[in-house]
Amino acid sequence: MYDPARTQMKTKIWAFLLFVHAAVLGCIVWLARSYGGIAAASCHWDCSDAYMRIVDQGYDRTSSLAAQWLGEANWAFFPAFPLTLRTIRDLTGLPAPDVGIILNAVLLPMLAWLCYQYQNRKWGPVDYRLYFLFFFTFPATLWFRVQYTECMFGLFLMGMAWAVLNSRFYVASLSALLLCLTRPTGILCVLVFAAFHIFMSWRRNVGYRGRERLQALTASVMDSTLLVLAGGTGISLFMIYLYRLTGDSLAFSHVQIAWHRVFHFPGYWVWFNLEHKTHVNLVVAAILDMIVIYKGFQKKLYLETTVLLVTFMVAFSSSLLSIHRIIMANPFFFMIVYACLMDMRPAVRNAFIAFFSVTLLVITVLWFHDTNLLY
Known part of the structure; x- marks a missing residue:
């Protein structure tokens, strides 16, 4: 109307x-x-x-x-x-x-x-x-x-988030597929969204009993499965292409060894950069990321903050390279910062602008x- x-x-x-x-x-x-x-x-x-x-x-x-x-x-x-x-x-x-x-x-x-x-x-x-x-x-x-790619990645991420929020899972699945064709961290976002959708459905239907609860849970599992399959299809298409091109379907991951991106226990790369006095700016960025993620949980933006946390832990454990872009240029990072700024006095908010x-x-x-x- x-x-x-x-x-x-x-x-x-x-x-x-x-x-x-x-x-x-x-x-x-x-x-x-x-x-x-x-x-x-x-x-x-x-x-x-x-x-x-x-x-x-x-x-x-x-x-x-x-x-x-x-x-x-x-x-x-x-x-x-x-x-x-x-x-x-x-x-x-x-x-x-x-x-x-x-x-x-x-x-x-x-x-x-x-x-x-x-x-x-x-x-x-x-x-x-x-x-x-x-x-x-x-x-x-x-x-x-x-x-x-940050703008395109952010658009597909928010497209998936908005579609899930409105229970439009075909649109969400298309967004998930495109998201996973944009950057490898897209699959992490898809998995977090799928897991949260099942969990939130289970919480919403806690008052139901027997068959009604099972039907509601089954529907949410099917929606989440569709989301994961779409995201998996996106990354799989690129892997198939790389296999035909190079003989290595995980070439997108293996080649990053040349950039010294190797998994270690969390915190190793902070210590490494401080010890060798290199990329101290990225150490500062990682600390700021951790503060914002902590504030996100305080603000009860659980889904959005978990997406950031999972992405951060994977990036943080493999290298600090580009961690400021990977986390700070995620739209959910801005949402947390905005929520924090709204707790401040108008004069302080204007100063932040x-x-x-x-x-x-x-x-x-x-x-x-x-x-x-x-x-």
Whole structure:
């Protein structure tokens, strides 16, 4: 049924969302003028070393024998993002780095909208003005704007989360499949969602007895199984491709040994980096991650925080490499930070918006300078 007031409010929210998004993006584009433009200035590290190479040449057939890249290959980078870039590049004729910027500029408002809808539904009434000011100035959104997978991954994650929340498991399963074609950590998210869905169904139906309870539990198990099968299909498709290409279906994992990503007991890599005085910035990031995860459980955002915790433990135990992106650029991380900020006085919240804005601009300039502090 058409509701004029609701439609008007939705239009108002979208207008504010797009205004803030355009304003922040405009500032970043302006900053990039001195660095050759936004596309060239932002395409560093994984963008230039992996994604653009996959777009132009496809996946490597063998690992590199060059001294600088010994044992390395681009198999660790899942196909959803680079193949999307390649398709749009071929359709439009635009350079792939430009396509990456445009793609994420289009996806980011959709991600922000899903995060707002999800948190408004689960956590309570959310002031959309504050929400989008915090969201678009949040420092970790740097990786949502440059040619990286974080924005696409976040969109599929929130698509799955929103669909599960609304009991639309076919949509959730499609999102899970795409999520697991975007990054390997997608399967961890899918497994956590499936387990939580069964657990929450069991809790909701605790008052039922006998056949009714069994039917309800069976339905939730089937929904969760569909979710896991879809996610497993996504990662399996890439594994089958890698097997045909290299003879190693787990090449995406094995090749990371060349980056010194090896499993040890939790905390080993913190000690290693402190002892060797390397990547201390990543140690600080890991500590901040742990604090936010702890606060997430305090805020009773159990599902969202468990997704972060499981992802964090896998990354934390294998290396601190990119742990700031893996955790801080997850939409659930922002949701926890936002929930914490809402406990503060308005003046403090406004100060945080200013702090986030300045920090985002500073790290953006550092990124343009190709610094390894943010790698």
